[in-house]
Every structure is written in C-alpha cells, then in structure tokens.
Amino acid sequence: MAHVPAELLYTKSHEWVQFTGETTARVGITDFAQNSLGDIVFVNLPAEGDGVTAGEAACDVESVKAVADIVSPVTGTVTAANNDLESAPEKLNESPYEAWIFEVSDISDREELLDAAAYEAFCATEEA
Amino acid sequence: MKLLFEKSVPGRGMDILPPLDVPDCPLEAGLAREKALRLPQMAEGDLCRHYRALEKRAHGVCDGFYPLGSCTMKYNPKIDEQMAALDGFTGVHPLQDAKDAQGCLEVYARAEASLKEITGMDAVTFQPAAGAHGEFLGLLLIKAYHHDRGDLARTKILVPDAAHGTNPASATMAGFEVVSVPSTANGRVDVEALRALAGADTAGLMLTNPNTLGIFDENILEITKVVHEAGGLCYYDGANLNAVMGIARPGDMGFDVVHLNLHKTFATPHGGGGPGSGAVGVKALLRDFLPDGQVVGEAGNYRFERPKKSVGRVKEFYGNFGVVVKALCYMLSLGAEGVPEAATGAVLNANYLMHALVEGGYEAAVPGICMHEFVLTLEKLKHETGVSALDVAKAMIDRGIHPPTMYFPLIVHEALMLEPTETESRETLDECAKAMLDILKEAHTAPETLHACPVTTPIGRPDEVKAARNPVLKYEF
Numbered sequence: 101m102a103h104v105p106a107e108l109l110y111t112k113s114h115e116w117v118q119f120t121g122e123t124t125a126r127v128g129i130t131d132f133a134q135n136s137l138g139d140i141v142f143v144n145l146p147a148e149g150d151g152v153t154a155g156e157a158a159c160d161v162e163s164v165k166a167v168a169d170i171v172s173p174v175t176g177t178v179t180a181a182n183n184d185l186e187s188a189p190e191k192l193n194e195s196p197y198e199a200w201i202f203e204v205s206d207i208s209d210r211e212e213l214l215d216a217a218a219y220e221a222f223c224a225t226e227e228a
Numbered sequence: 229m230k231l232l233f234e235k236s237v238p239g240r241g242m243d244i245l246p247p248l249d250v251p252d253c254p255l256e257a258g259l260a261r262e263k264a265l266r267l268p269q270m271a272e273g274d275l276c277r278h279y280r281a282l283e284k285r286a287h288g289v290c291d292g293f294y295p296l297g298s299c300t301m302k303y304n305p306k307i308d309e310q311m312a313a314l315d316g317f318t319g320v321h322p323l324q325d326a327k328d329a330q331g332c333l334e335v336y337a338r339a340e341a342s343l344k345e346i347t348g349m350d351a352v353t354f355q356p357a358a359g360a361h362g363e364f365l366g367l368l369l370i371k372a373y374h375h376d377r378g379d380l381a382r383t384k385i386l387v388p389d390a391a392h393g394t395n396p397a398s399a400t401m402a403g404f405e406v407v408s409v410p411s412t413a414n415g416r417v418d419v420e421a422l423r424a425l426a427g428a429d430t431a432g433l434m435l436t437n438p439n440t441l442g443i444f445d446e447n448i449l450e451i452t453k454v455v456h457e458a459g460g461l462c463y464y465d466g467a468n469l470n471a472v473m474g475i476a477r478p479g480d481m482g483f484d485v486v487h488l489n490l491h492k493t494f495a496t497p498h499g500g501g502g503p504g505s506g507a508v509g510v511k512a513l514l515r516d517f518l519p520d521g522q523v524v525g526e527a528g529n530y531r532f533e534r535p536k537k538s539v540g541r542v543k544e545f546y547g548n549f550g551v552v553v554k555a556l557c558y559m560l561s562l563g564a565e566g567v568p569e570a571a572t573g574a575v576l577n578a579n580y581l582m583h584a585l586v587e588g589g590y591e592a593a594v595p596g597i598c599m600h601e602f603v604l605t606l607e608k609l610k611h612e613t614g615v616s617a618l619d620v621a622k623a624m625i626d627r628g629i630h631p632p633t634m635y636f637p638l639i640v641h642e643a644l645m646l647e648p649t650e651t652e653s654r655e656t657l658d659e660c661a662k663a664m665l666d667i668l669k670e671a672h673t674a675p676e677t678l679h680a681c682p683v684t685t686p687i688g689r690p691d692e693v694k695a696a697r698n699p700v701l702k703y704e705f
Contacts, residue, residue, distance in 0.1 A: 136641075139692075139693040139696075141693060141696035141697050142696065142697075162696075164692045164693055164696060165635045166635060166638050167393075189697065190693075190697070227611070
C-alpha cells in the first residue's frame with residue numbers, strides 16, 4: 101500500500117500539494133505515482149516565473165517506461181523549482197514527499213483536491 | 229565483445245597497393261588533415277568474423293517470430309531486394325538529369341499510382357525518410373493550407389490519448405499546441421469530448437485507425453465530420469494500415485492527409501535493418517503544398533516538378549529511393565488480390581493468437597475481436613505474482629521469440645502489444661501461444677526464475693536506469 105501523509109492534499113492525477121501560506125504551495129508526486137512510473141530518470145522542471153494553471157501540465161518526468169505530465173494542482177506563478185532533481189531524479193522514487201518539484205505563489209485557483217483519506221480510497225479504486 | 233578499434237593492429241590491412249608510379253601531388257596547405265584519420269587496421273578475414281559474430285547476436289525476422297506490436301515486422305520477400313539491387317537503380321546518381329533516369333522516375337510514378345488507389349488520396353510524395361518524418365511533413369502541409377487561406381488562428385492539433393508517441397511530438401515540432409482527446413472505456417475516441425474540443429483554433433486531428441489498441445473505430449466517419457465542421461483537417465497515421473490495406477481507405481474515412489510506413493506495411497526491412505520511407509498522401513486541396521520533386525508526365529517523358537506553393541524539401545533529393553523500389557515490387561508481386569489478402573491474413577493471425585492467449589488465462593485490454601494487433605494487460609498478474617509485463621517479455625527471449633511492444637499504449641497498465649503479421653504460419657502462432665502460456669504457469673509457480681530472464685542471451689538485463697541516467701554516448705579513444 102502506498103504511503104499517504106495525512107497533512108497533505110492530493111489530486112486524482114497523483115500529485116501532492118502542501119499549502120505553505122495563504123497563496124503559496126509546494127507540489128510533488130505521490131508514492132503511488134512514483135511506484136506506477138517505475139525508476140524516474142529525468143525531470144523536466146518548470147522555470148521560475150512560469151505561469152501554471154490548475155488542471156494543466158506544468159512540467160514532466162520521464163521514467164524507463166514513459167514520460168508523464170505533472171499536472172499543476174493550482175493556478176499561480178512558479179517561484180522555485182527543485183534543481184537538485186536534475187542531477188538526482190531518483191529522489192522522486194526514494195522519498196517522493198520530501199522531493200518537492202516546484203513552488204507556486206499568487207495562487208488564484210485550485211483543482212478539486214482530496215484529503216489523505218479520500219486519496220487513499222481513490223488509489224484503492226485505481227488498483228482494483 | 230571487443231570493438232573493431234580494440235581489435236586493430238597497427239600496420240595490418242587487407243589491401244596491397246601497387247607502388248606509386250606517377251608524380252606525387254600533395255594537397256594545398258590547409259586542405260590536408262593534420263593527423264591521419266584513426267581507422268581500425270585489420271585483415272579481411274577478421275573483419276568478416278567480427279560482423280558475423282554481431283549478426284549471430286541479433287534477432288531478425290529471418291531468425292524467428294517477431295511480434296513487435298505497432299511495428300509490422302513481417303517477412304521481407306527477397307525478390308524485393310533483388311529488384312532494388314539492379315544496376316540501373318544502384319548506379320544512378322541523384323543529380324543525374326531526369327531524362328537519363330526515366331526508369332527511376334517511372335518507379336515513383338507507378339508507386340504513387342498504386343498508393344493513391346490503396347489510400348484514396350490524390351497525390352503522394354516520397355520525400356520523408358520514415359513515419360514520424362511523414363507526420364511532420366503532413367502537419368507542415370496542414371499549416372500551409374490554413375495560412376494560405378489567411379487563417380492564422382488554428383494553432384491546435386487534437387491527438388487521442390491512445391496515439392503513437394510520435395504524434396504529439398511531431399505536432400509540437402511543427403509548432404502546434406497539442407490537445408489530448410480522451411478514449412472511452414472500450415478504447416474508442418470519445419466523440420462527445422472531441423466535439424467539445426474542436427473549434428476555431430483547431431488546425432487538425434491526428435488519428436490512427438485501427439488505433440494502438442488494435443481496434444477499428446466504427447465512429448470514424450463521425451469523427452472526421454466533427455473535425456471538418458470545425459474547419460480542421462484530418463491526418464491519418466498510417467502505422468496501422470496493414471490491417472486495412474486494400475479493404476478500407478483513409479481517403480474514404482474522411483482523412484485529408486496520410487503517411488504510410490512503406491517499411492512496415494509494404495515489407496521493406498526496418499528496425500535497424502534498413503532505412504525507412506514515410507510516404508505522404510494528400511487530397512487535392514493539399515497537392516499544391518507538397519515538397520519539391522513530384523514526378524509528373526507520362527512514360528518516356530517523366531520529369532520532376534515543384535508544386536506551386538511547396539513547403540520546400542524535408543530531405544535531400546528524392547527520399548530513400550531503394551525503399552520505394554522494394555515497396556513497388558511488393559505491391560506488384562501481391563497484386564490487387566494479394567494486397568487485401570495480406571490485410572485479412574494479418575487480422576486473422578492476430579485474432580487467432582489473441583484467442584489462444586485469452587483462453588489460456590491472459591487478459592485482453594479490450595475484449596472482443598481485434599484488427600492486426602492486440603494489447604494484453606498484465607496488471608492482475610503483477611499484483612498476484614510480482615511478475616510484470618517486462619518479465620514476461622524477457623522470458624519470451626529465452627524461448628526464441630522477439631518480445632512484444634511493452635508498456636504501450638500508455639492508457640493500458642502492464643501492457644504487452646502483439647502484432648503477429650500475415651506472414652506467420654499457424655504453427656508459429658501455436659508455438660508462441662504455448663511459450664507464453666508456459667510463462668504464465670511459471671509466473672504462479674516460480675516467479676523468481678522469470679525475474680532472472682533472459683539467461684540464453686549474450687547480455688541479460690541491461691541496466692536501463694543507469695543507461696538513462698548516465699548515458700555514455702561516445703567511445704573515447
């Protein structure tokens with residue numbers, strides 16, 4: 101069973117989001133996502149200053165199996181990207197909840213987000 | 229295995245040149261290399277053994293079954309090779325005047341006539357070197373068409389989520405924005421979603437039919453109508469034409485532009501075995517935008533022509549000519565009866581193999597009848613036994629079968645995609661089914677042996693993660 105920290109919020113496309121302030125947040129991919137993708141070998145990060153839109157692809161990650169879009173859970177402006185992932189994409193597999201991908205500020209909109217319990221239930225239906 | 233450069237011995241060679249009996253004529257300063265070129269130095273016999281050793285480590289359609297889905301690895305008749313090797317074809321120079329190369333131009337003219345008939349298109353170019361190259365050209369033609377009408381607002385290409393990965397890549401390269409169209413649960417294009425997405429910003433739709441799940445989309449006329457009514461054009465990815473050639477035509481389905489993989493459908497060697505040809509067919513409305521080098525005229529008086537509003541060349545000269553010779557030879561050998569027979573044979577073989585596998589316990593991604601290929605999902609097997617699609621594919625290698633396409637299309641989890649093609653016998657299909665069912669049994673009894681496959685090959689499991697994270701692409705002297 102995939103690990104789902106109680107304090108985060110989740111999307112149905114398997115991103116996690118942590119609101120760090122009223123209009124700021126950190127985004128990454130879930131344990132379920134990294135497990136389905138397999139070994140991640142490349143992360144195509146967004147650039148600082150990029151606008152992202154809730155429900156639309158913000159960047160992508162590549163595993164040995166496939167390239168997958170990372171869908172932004174919120175609408176806003178990218179203020180930071182986790183550049184460590186460029187040289188060490190395996191961190192997304194090793195510790196998906198520590199290896200954040202990008203931070204957003206000036207959040208004006210958000211996707212319908214799930215809490216940990218609802219996300220866990222959603223993952224169970226995905227696996228069935 | 230050592231590389232040629234590692235086997236090289238200074239001074240060894242395979243030629244004895246006669247002594248120089250004319251005055252030495254050195255190159256002007258600045259034109260000559262400063263250092264001699266580093267080339268391997270070896271005897272002919274050792275060189276021959278090197279390549280034979282490499283050949284023995286490879287697996288081609290002449291070695292065994294090759295059910296690589298979406299790639300149409302059918303047997304390539306040797307007569308096609310013989311025709312392409314004729315002196316008149318190999319000795320011609322691309323800069324030769326058209327009047328001195330009438331035979332070659334006739335090959336283009338006759339291949340074009342046949343492919344127009346098979347696809348229901350009005351003109352064909354042979355410039356692109358392979359399928360994705362054809363897609364790229366097709367999209368440039370669509371763009372040129374809209375721009376020529378003064379319509380600059382059409383910036384989006386609709387691509388179903390089951391599409392070949394090259395489709396969104398080609399559309400992006402051609403400067404379009406890609407919009408993904410969802411599939412329904414039974415693997416068809418979601419027509420209502422398509423209707424909602426198509427609009428004044430739609431340049432076109434890219435679709436392969438049958439699709440990557442091996443399913444013929446019965447809503448195809450409705451799909452192309454929706455796009456046309458929105459003012460877009462329809463692009464047919466011909467990668468899966470083998471299922472329908474001579475039976476259903478992209479032109480009749482409502483498509484405006486189509487690329488063909490001559491190297492897949494029309495039986496020329498590919499996949500490391502030779503160059504490709506991504507011929508592109510168009511309806512009359514796109515004819516004027518085709519690349520330079522269209523063959524026009526009649527027998528004895530063929531010539532090359534640049535269409536009026538040509539998008540320019542996408543490859544030097546006239547594409548991969550030898551491939552066109554082979555494809556024409558293939559079409560002429562099969563004839564009007566043989567071409568559709570090949571398609572029905574491909575569909576029959578795929579259904580025969582799928583049936584045997586599903587009866588034996590494998591799960592089809594989409595139940596029911598398939599076209600020329602089918603997709604299995606091993607998600608349940610992986611849950612129950614830990615044996616993945618990758619493990620099954622690797623185990624097939626030990627049984628002398630080239631693995632199927634894995635983890636594609638992306639909308640199917642733990643996917644294995646098999647395309648047996650029409651050139652395989654019932655016995656070969658039975659052997660494959662038996663091998664795969666044995667593997668299935670082993671997955672439940674001894675999964676750890678499958679994790680270790682293949683054990684019969686010179687290389688076991690390459691470290692794909694390391695190769696992707698730290699690729700070494702250059703040989704350092």
